[in-house]
Amino acid sequence: MIRILIADDQAMVRQGFGALLAAQPDLLVVGDAADGAAAVSQARRLDPDVVLMDVRMPVMDGLEATRQLTGTPGTGPRVLILTTFDLDDYVYEALRAGASGFLLKDAPAADLVQAVRVVAAGDGLLAPSVTRRLIAEFASRPRAQRPRPTALNGLTPRETEVLRLIARGLSNQEIAADLVVAEQTVKTHVGRILAKLGLRDRAQAVVFAYESGLVEAGA
Template identity: 85%
Template sequence: MIKVLIADDQAMVRQGFGALLAAQPDLLVVGDAADGEAAITAARRLDPDVVLMDVRMPVLDGLEATRRLLNGRTDGPRVLILTTFDLDDYVYEALRAGASGFLLKDAPAADLVHAVRVVASGEALLAPSVTRRLIAEFAARPHADRPRPTALQALTPRETDVLRLIARGRSNQEIAADLVVAEQTVKTHVGRILGKLGLRDRAQAVVFAYETGLVAVGG
């Protein structure tokens, strides 16, 4: 069973999402919260696998709640950010905080169920449009030569190639086609990359690749 916590300041949203998810045989809604602070408290008490986190909430917003909840942990719950806008201004900061993906509040019911299952499995729900927004964020920032973390030295040349492709928003299937290998081989590489770098999922891998200079904007 995938345990889910719903954090949103609108009672109707919490109830609607809760009813939808509870109807699935493999999903269990363990609780909800009306603000970011309550979400942190509930998550620590209920130990959910996935937290649906609204961005705009009173007391503590969803970004800060995500940051405090995860705080650099790789074993914490997966956070799925709920947003009203496709390319919210919060994309970059949410990823930096450790979010595993984004979901529009008006997305079809099937998309919500799929999103929860995807992030619970350890994948990231990172659409190409979100990746482009992330790249644009880096493009707008002043760049300086940055030393590459020693962690990158642990990667094999092939793993480094895979990380570069992840950073460009490629799916496992697309990476397999680019490198002419089986998709299962790519999945194995991705798992090893995340393990060696201490990253939660490929969303964090994208941020890591750009911040370390492994991938240059426009390169």
């Protein structure tokens, strides 16, 4: 059973998402919160597996709440950010804050249910349109010459190649097709990449790939 906390300042959003998720046999909504501070407090009290986190909330915004909940590696819930197109400026910062995934608020109901399951299972999830905009955001920044982190030296050539494809927004299935290997092989590579680089999930791998200079937008 996946335990979920819903944080959004709109009561109708909390109630609507709550009803949708509670209807699933493997999902349990353990609580909700109307602001970031309450989300942090509720999460520490209720110990959910996943927090659905809005960005713009009173008292404390979703970015700071995410930082507080994911600040210690290996502890705390996974955070799935609920975003809309006008919140794209927050996507990169939310990734850095420790969010494990993003979902557009107008996504189909089935996508929300699947997103919760994917994030709970330990996989990062980025909506395709969010990934494209994230890459575009990197492309608009001045390129600084930075040395590659030594951690990259621990990756095999194939793992490095897989990391590049992850950063492009490809799914495991798409990576498997691109490299002509089994999807399970890709999953194994992804797991080893995360372990070697000390990353929480796929979403952090995207940030690492760009910040390390391994991948450059538009290249």
